Amino acid sequence: MSDFKRQLDDIKIPENLHQRSLQGIQQAQKEQRKPRNWLPKVVAMVVTFAAIGFIALSVGEREEQQQQASDFMGKSPFSPQFYWLIAIVLMVVSIIVIRRAIKKGMHQKFGIASCVMLVLMLGNSALFLQNQLTKPVTVPLVHDFFGGNVAHALEIRYIINKNDHRSVRYLQAGELTLQALHRDELQKEDVFYYPTDTSDEGSYQLIRSAFFQGNTEEMQVLIDSDEVFLVLDDGEKLPTTLQIDFDFHYGPILKEDTYMPESNIEGNMGRTGVMERDVVLDEVYIPKMLEGSLAFEKMVVDKVTYLKSDFPIVVKKGQQVTLYFTGDKAPIDVNTMVGVRGPNGLFPIRIYGKADMGVTKLREELLRHDGV
Amino acid sequence: MLEKLIKHAQGGDAEAFAQLFSQFEVDLYKMAYVYVGNEADALDVVQEVAYRSFKYIHSLQGSTYIKTWLMRITINCATDVLTKRGHILSYENDFEESEEPYGELSDKWVLEDVMTKLTKEEKDVILLRFYHDYTLQQTATILQLRLGTTKTILYRALRKLRQALEQEVQE
Numbered sequence: 001m002s003d004f005k006r007q008l009d010d011i012k013i014p015e016n017l018h019q020r021s022l023q024g025i026q027q028a029q030k031e032q033r034k035p036r037n038w039l040p041k042v043v044a045m046v047v048t049f050a051a052i053g054f055i056a057l058s059v060g061e062r063e064e065q066q067q068q069a070s071d072f073m074g075k076s077p078f079s080p081q082f083y084w085l086i087a088i089v090l091m092v093v094s095i096i097v098i099r100r101a102i103k104k105g106m107h108q109k110f111g112i113a114s115c116v117m118l119v120l121m122l123g124n125s126a127l128f129l130q131n132q133l134t135k136p137v138t139v140p141l142v143h144d145f146f147g148g149n150v151a152h153a154l155e156i157r158y159i160i161n162k163n164d165h166r167s168v169r170y171l172q173a174g175e176l177t178l179q180a181l182h183r184d185e186l187q188k189e190d191v192f193y194y195p196t197d198t199s200d201e202g203s204y205q206l207i208r209s210a211f212f213q214g215n216t217e218e219m220q221v222l223i224d225s226d227e228v229f230l231v232l233d234d235g236e237k238l239p240t241t242l243q244i245d246f247d248f249h250y251g252p253i254l255k256e257d258t259y260m261p262e263s264n265i266e267g268n269m270g271r272t273g274v275m276e277r278d279v280v281l282d283e284v285y286i287p288k289m290l291e292g293s294l295a296f297e298k299m300v301v302d303k304v305t306y307l308k309s310d311f312p313i314v315v316k317k318g319q320q321v322t323l324y325f326t327g328d329k330a331p332i333d334v335n336t337m338v339g340v341r342g343p344n345g346l347f348p349i350r351i352y353g354k355a356d357m358g359v360t361k362l363r364e365e366l367l368r369h370d371g372v
Numbered sequence: 373m374l375e376k377l378i379k380h381a382q383g384g385d386a387e388a389f390a391q392l393f394s395q396f397e398v399d400l401y402k403m404a405y406v407y408v409g410n411e412a413d414a415l416d417v418v419q420e421v422a423y424r425s426f427k428y429i430h431s432l433q434g435s436t437y438i439k440t441w442l443m444r445i446t447i448n449c450a451t452d453v454l455t456k457r458g459h460i461l462s463y464e465n466d467f468e469e470s471e472e473p474y475g476e477l478s479d480k481w482v483l484e485d486v487m488t489k490l491t492k493e494e495k496d497v498i499l500l501r502f503y504h505d506y507t508l509q510q511t512a513t514i515l516q517l518r519l520g521t522t523k524t525i526l527y528r529a530l531r532k533l534r535q536a537l538e539q540e541v542q543e
Contacts, residue, residue: 007483008503011402012411020415021397022390024422029386031427 043110046094047117091125094118131204136160138230139207139355140241140332142287145219152219154178154212156240157333157355158230159205166232168210171240173225178212219244243289247337247348268297269325269338271349275315279344282312286338293330294338294351299323312342323349329356375435382430389426396439397422400446403499407450409487420449440514443504447496447515454492485536494529497522 014020098114139157146152158168171178210230214222222228223244229237284296299306299313300322306313315321325338333355339348374395380388397418404417424445432441486498493515500511512522 004483004486004502008402008406011405011483013398013401014411014415017397017401017415017418018394020419021393021422024419024424025386025390025393025426027419028423028426 043094043097043114046097047114091118091121094121128204133159133161133205135236136164136166136232136238138238138240140289141244142289142332142334142336143242143244144247144336145216145244146247151213151215154214154219154222154244155209155333156212156230156242157207157209158238159207161205166234166236167208168230168238169233170231171210171212171222171228172231172237173222173228176218176221176225177231178214178218181211181213216246219246241289243287243336245336267327269327269349269351270322271347272320272322273347275317275319275321277317277344279315280312280342281315281340281347282342283340284308284311284338285341285346285348287336289332290330290334290336290338293332294325294327296338296340297324297326299340311340321347323347325349325351327351327353331355374438378429378432378435378438381426382432386426389429392438393422393425393442396442399504400442403443403446403503404450406483406487406495406499407447407492408453413453417446417449417453420452421445424449440510443500444514451492485533489532489536490529493525494532497526498529498533501526 094114095118098111098118136158139159141156143154154171156171160166168180170180222242223246228240228242230240231237281299286294286296296308301313301315302319323340330353332353334351334353336352337346337348337350339346341347374392377388377392381392400421401414401418404421405411405414408414408417421442425442432438486495490498496515497511500506500514501508506514508522508526509519511526512519515522517525
């Protein structure tokens, strides 16, 4: 043995060395900061699984075809309630496991990270619940049918939670029922083309379309009915807010070859025409449901401007008349006419527009039209 | 046996850990003593090593590394004591790759010289290489240094010890 080693070995060992070692061990034991290897793994697994579950529930994926919003939900035989149950159980388990893990000495940083994750999940869930509809709602619709057509098509849109599996089966108005047509049937019959029955997608709901087709008599029944319902797969009835009519006022006071452009409801609308005969125009015509969204601006007859306060106005045969309206975004689907009219007929402007969607605005609009 | 004690200790068994730690505590104390230079501080270091090692025993990967792991903790704890005292000497930044200095172990070294003339890093290398008999590569691994750097530190430490010895002989 070298001298150096011997010198080191000669270092006097204090009697209380072992005692001091034990003190250090006891101190560590007292602090109970001995993480169990499995604990962080379990916590991470539970939190991750819970987070994935919530993301799948709240975001979902767009489904191009008929049914479902959430792919996760769509492929599963279980109900949304089942998944909520799992989510809640997972959350409770997460809280218990993290609490226990912290008590057992889980790393502080990991504990904080887990808590942040839980808070995010709770926030996400609260936001998700807050934005859920208790039942699907229909989008208000103002629609005119062309009187000359034999078959009429009608599209009513409705908003449905992404995790709601149901779809519209038929439309009901008293004794009348019109079966909802699948998109493929519509394309086959060339009634009109529409790429998908899911017309729009929000964060929490889908806006979907139900298509119907009927003859003039059937549509007249709809027009005359006070209550029209969309009926879902499971029989639940969704009340609709409709203002539908035939365009029976169209044309008699204007020259037949006058072009009628379609205007979008949002912005300025105008149309110029030449009078077929002498007429009296005594009021502005705006469908009742659109009164809050549309306004008559002015009417110009041979360069003379008239405002609403100038009515009634006499217009001679051959005079050129230009109408101006202004519109704003509205949570209403529109495919109708506005104009000025009198005893001799209507000078119309055809307007269209898709509802500016948003569940809150839509609810307000539905309340406003309650009873229309 | 060692493996069994480690497993029990990792499961939170304090008695098993105490039994395990007692196998190394003397060596750890001596090592600490060389760094801090007095009994009281060396005991503090050992107590702190016992505390830290039991606290983090779960992170130990395999029983093979228990001794080197405890020595690293000891070096860290001793460094903390020296830092608090403000007596720590840092590396001289003139590391150069050099050949391993063979045959420099002298029977005439004085422990006092090791404790007083060398920097903390030089003590690290000298103790691991010549007291615990680790190879230079193992020493470098334990200290998380490059092999060349370790050689340089060793060479410098040996030179200092030789000079101190020569000085004492002349006196």
